Amino acid sequence: MSENVKSLVDVPTEEFLLPGHAACAGCGSTLALRLTLKALGKNTIVTIPASCVSVIQGPFPLSSIAVPVLNVALPATGAVISGMEAVFRFRKEKRKIVVLGFGGDGATADIGLQTLSGAFERGHGIVYVCHDNEAYMNTGIQRSSATPFGAWTTTTPIGRYGAGKRHFKKDMPAIFAAHRIPCIATASVAYPLDLMQKLKRAQAVGGPAYVHIHCPCPPGWRFPPSQTIKLARLAVGTGMWVLYEIENGDPSTLRITVRPSKRRPVAEYLRAQGRFQHLPEREIRQIQKFVDENCERLGLEVARAR
Amino acid sequence: MKQALTGNEAAAIAAKLARVKVISAYPITPQTAVVERLAEFVANGELDAEFIKVESEHSALSACIGAAATGTRTFTATSSQGLMLMSEMLFVASGLRLPIVMANANRSLSAPLSIWCDQQDSMAVRDSGWVQLYCENNQEVLDSVLQAYRVAEELLLPVMVCFDGFILSHTAEPVDIPGQAEVDEFLPPYKLPNPLDPCRPVTMGPVGVPECYEEFRCMLQEATRASKEKLIEVGRAFWKHFRRRYGLIERYRSNDADVLLLTMGSLGSSAKDIVDSYRKRGEKVGLVRVRSFRPFPVKELIDALGSAKAVSVLEKDVSPGSAGALFLDTAAAFINVKRAPLMLDFICGLGGRDVSSLHIREAVRAATRAAEIGEVRKAVRWLGLREKLVGLRI
Ligand SMILES: Cc1ncc(C[n+]2csc(CCOP(=O)(O)OP(=O)(O)O)c2C)c(N)n1
Numbered sequence: 001m002s003e004n005v006k007s008l009v010d011v012p013t014e015e016f017l018l019p020g021h022a023a024c025a026g027c028g029s030t031l032a033l034r035l036t037l038k039a040l041g042k043n044t045i046v047t048i049p050a051s052c053v054s055v056i057q058g059p060f061p062l063s064s065i066a067v068p069v070l071n072v073a074l075p076a077t078g079a080v081i082s083g084m085e086a087v088f089r090f091r092k093e094k095r096k097i098v099v100l101g102f103g104g105d106g107a108t109a110d111i112g113l114q115t116l117s118g119a120f121e122r123g124h125g126i127v128y129v130c131h132d133n134e135a136y137m138n139t140g141i142q143r144s145s146a147t148p149f150g151a152w153t154t155t156t157p158i159g160r161y162g163a164g165k166r167h168f169k170k171d172m173p174a175i176f177a178a179h180r181i182p183c184i185a186t187a188s189v190a191y192p193l194d195l196m197q198k199l200k201r202a203q204a205v206g207g208p209a210y211v212h213i214h215c216p217c218p219p220g221w222r223f224p225p226s227q228t229i230k231l232a233r234l235a236v237g238t239g240m241w242v243l244y245e246i247e248n249g250d251p252s253t254l255r256i257t258v259r260p261s262k263r264r265p266v267a268e269y270l271r272a273q274g275r276f277q278h279l280p281e282r283e284i285r286q287i288q289k290f291v292d293e294n295c296e297r298l299g300l301e302v303a304r305a306r
Numbered sequence: 307m308k309q310a311l312t313g314n315e316a317a318a319i320a321a322k323l324a325r326v327k328v329i330s331a332y333p334i335t336p337q338t339a340v341v342e343r344l345a346e347f348v349a350n351g352e353l354d355a356e357f358i359k360v361e362s363e364h365s366a367l368s369a370c371i372g373a374a375a376t377g378t379r380t381f382t383a384t385s386s387q388g389l390m391l392m393s394e395m396l397f398v399a400s401g402l403r404l405p406i407v408m409a410n411a412n413r414s415l416s417a418p419l420s421i422w423c424d425q426q427d428s429m430a431v432r433d434s435g436w437v438q439l440y441c442e443n444n445q446e447v448l449d450s451v452l453q454a455y456r457v458a459e460e461l462l463l464p465v466m467v468c469f470d471g472f473i474l475s476h477t478a479e480p481v482d483i484p485g486q487a488e489v490d491e492f493l494p495p496y497k498l499p500n501p502l503d504p505c506r507p508v509t510m511g512p513v514g515v516p517e518c519y520e521e522f523r524c525m526l527q528e529a530t531r532a533s534k535e536k537l538i539e540v541g542r543a544f545w546k547h548f549r550r551r552y553g554l555i556e557r558y559r560s561n562d563a564d565v566l567l568l569t570m571g572s573l574g575s576s577a578k579d580i581v582d583s584y585r586k587r588g589e590k591v592g593l594v595r596v597r598s599f600r601p602f603p604v605k606e607l608i609d610a611l612g613s614a615k616a617v618s619v620l621e622k623d624v625s626p627g628s629a630g631a632l633f634l635d636t637a638a639a640f641i642n643v644k645r646a647p648l649m650l651d652f653i654c655g656l657g658g659r660d661v662s663s664l665h666i667r668e669a670v671r672a673a674t675r676a677a678e679i680g681e682v683r684k685a686v687r688w689l690g691l692r693e694k695l696v697g698l699r700i
Binding site for chain 1: 327360361362364365370371372376394395402504508511513514
């Protein structure tokens with residue numbers, strides 16, 4: 001594979017996530033894993049905290065992942081990959097082994113945030129990918145700090161005193177940008193070339209790299225499995241999810257990598273998912289305002305379609 | 307070479323002699339000096355290793371797990387709250403069968419906050435699948451860490467070397483430090499059978515469905531049982547190299563004793579003095595010290611305690627609502643044995659409370675009395691409790 005993933009011909013045919021895995025139909029996280037491993041190649045060791053991917057890879061003695069895998073406890077990934085990377089550094093390993101952590105939004109933004117922050121602060125040569133399906137999906141759709149405002153989950157139910165999540169999504173890339181690590185990028189399964197290009201760069205920088213991938217989840221977000229890519233694309237098209245990269249946490253290096261020609265109203269994205277069906281107009285406007293401000297902050301100045 | 311060393315220094319020097327490659331630890335009283343010493347060794351080039359200065363004990367053990375899974379010799383050290391924070395990863399380490407060695411300077415648990423010694427911390431994780439060794443003195447701390455690597459690496463089991471906080475961790479004693487060449491001979495480099503390596507992909511720790519989970523636990527149980535023989539074998543090899551003897555238990559003037567004390571850790575040496583004073587008066591009192599709490603030396607204890615009339619257990623831990631852990635396991639060891647001694651449990655020395663000779667004598671007297679009347683009126687008691695302080699009637 002060439003260093004750049006500009007077109008389909010640059011994408012390797014080799015697969016490291018094999019058929020027969022146990023994912024739900026239309027699973028965004030599985031696609032993220034497949035593309036991540038494709039981009040990073042066979043010299044990768046992946047550490048996986050408790051998550052949907054624990055199940056997807058298959059139970060003992062089956063495995064659908066063709067690179068070495070270490071499954072660990074939910075909060076531990078950042079520290080585990082620190083230890084692993086330290087070994088290869090100590091051994092002066094000649095092969096360029098990619099020490100990869102692949103955790104969900106819960107493992108990244110909540111319970112494992114401390115270990116990850118520690119790993120980034122210490123500057124280990126690791127690649128960490130957050131596959132963000134915007135809730136604890138493996139335990140059956142509970143809110144995480146990465147769940148967007150208004151979303152229904154089983155712990156933010158709709159009722160007399162409940163109207164979905166009352167807090168906005170935690171901005172993980174910004175938190176890690178504050179760690180000044182060399183490479184931070186956001187990605188989406190709807191933009192596979194952009195995603196793989198970013199992982200290539202993450203692999204090349206040598207220091208800590210963080211890639212945050214937006215991964216629609218049909219059962220958790222309540223939409224048909226055939227719509228995963230459409231929704232992921234709509235998230236980018238509405239500015240709900242912005243694709244960019246930052247070097248060394250320096251805001252002046254922020255570069256938008258996929259710029260929608262015209263930003264669609266967020267209502268289009270929200271209305272396509274069961275988890276937002278209860279939202280009143282007022283709250284959709286609130287979300288639109290939040291998204292507008294975020295896009296402006298990131299420099300995504302495109303006209304909004306009406 | 308003999309040198310005055312604290313328990314913490316002995317542990318750190320042992321890790322250095324073991325040529326550990328990755329160290330990951332987090333400071334906590336009374337273990338902190340282990341971390342500091344190792345940081346110095348690495349900083350001044352005495353030890354060629356990566357020291358990962360993590361942000362918590364959970365991460366300290368996690369980093370050791372990541373490193374050990376690639377087939378590298380690792381070391382960590384902790385105490386008390388730190389061990390509690392590690393507890394999730396303790397089970398992951400043993401379940402993945404990673405030969406990690408840890409030094410634990412025994413300290414009580416909050417609340418109330420106490421930095422002082424008892425053995426509640428390691429007792430709380432006795433079921434984590436780690437071999438647990440309890441040391442009587444600082445020489446044993448150093449020697450046990452070296453032996454721990456042999457046991458760990460030959461059976462793929464993690465090992466915890468426990469020593470009493472402050473009583474050993476901060477007290478200097480003469481310790482014979484073996485030469486590096488001798489240690490290298492005793493403890494060669496090791497190779498993990500199936501390390502994480504892109505050349506030969508393996509999956510570690512996947513989902514174990516009900517059809518196979520139990521077998522994994524049983525394999526861990528069998529390996530831990532096998533570690534008894536291994537500890538004895540490694541003890542023999544250690545004797546050959548260094549002329550110091552170690553087994554699963556230590557027997558002190560116990561062969562013909564009517565009354566026995568049973569304990570772990572540094573209390574062993576205090577108890578030996580008391581035994582001597584009784585022996586001087588011709589009273590048949592002896593001591594058995596458990597060195598290996600996991601694996602639990604059932605056969606050895608039946609042999610050592612079986613012919614006594616009464617045994618007083620002295621221990622620095624309690625399982626509230628039940629009794630002390632050493633007492634419970636010892637009692638269980640005799641469950642299907644015809645001739646069992648009477649047994650009493652003395653909870654003592656919690657949160658750094660001094661266990662004096664008066665207390666130990668009280669335990670001897672109680673066992674003597676039980677032996678005379680042929681029964682135990684109250685099996686679980688507290689030693690040195692200030693009952694008036696809390697208005698308790700025990
Ligand atoms: C210490 C601990 N607490 C809770 C759990 C239960 N648990 C397993 S997976 C999971 C959700 C993880 O969510 P996320 O990281 O978003 O990954 P996803 O399931 O969405 O793939 C939880 C809460 C656990 N394994 N460990």
